[in-house]
Amino acid sequence: MSSSSEVGVKPEAFQGDRAKSKDFKTRVRMFLRANSTKYANDGAKIALFLGLCQGDVAGVWASQREDEILSDDDAQEVYDAAIAAGVTPAPPAVVHRFDTFAI
Numbered sequence: 793m794s795s796s797s798e799v800g801v802k803p804e805a806f807q808g809d810r811a812k813s814k815d816f817k818t819r820v821r822m823f824l825r826a827n828s829t830k831y832a833n834d835g836a837k838i839a840l841f842l843g844l845c846q847g848d849v850a851g852v853w854a855s856q857r858e859d860e861i862l863s864d865d866d867a868q869e870v871y872d873a874a875i876a877a878g879v880t881p882a883p884p885a886v887v888h889r890f891d892t893f894a895i
Contacts, residue, residue, distance in 0.1 A: 798830060805847070
């Protein structure tokens with residue numbers, strides 16, 4: 793269910809069925825387009841995308857990607873500090889690849 797600050801219906805969780813992957817990615821992209829202010833940077837987009845990947849297949853894959861992102865603590869700390877200071881920096885290298893998740 794989407795929060796009151798979101799437009800449209802948040803896509804249902806993706807369990808990893810390849811036959812449903814194209815539809816899932818399209819729904820995520822449309823949801824992100826409708827909520828471009830809330831999901832304005834790649835980090836927010838990736839967090840949504842990975843959060844919707846659940847179950848034994850997609851959930852495991854998402855957990856591995858989350859570990860990759862969080863393993864680069866130094867880059868993430870610099871990124872978070874810049875965000876806190878009101879600056880929009882380039883996201884850390886791992887986070888910079890939203891399109892690789894949603895292709």
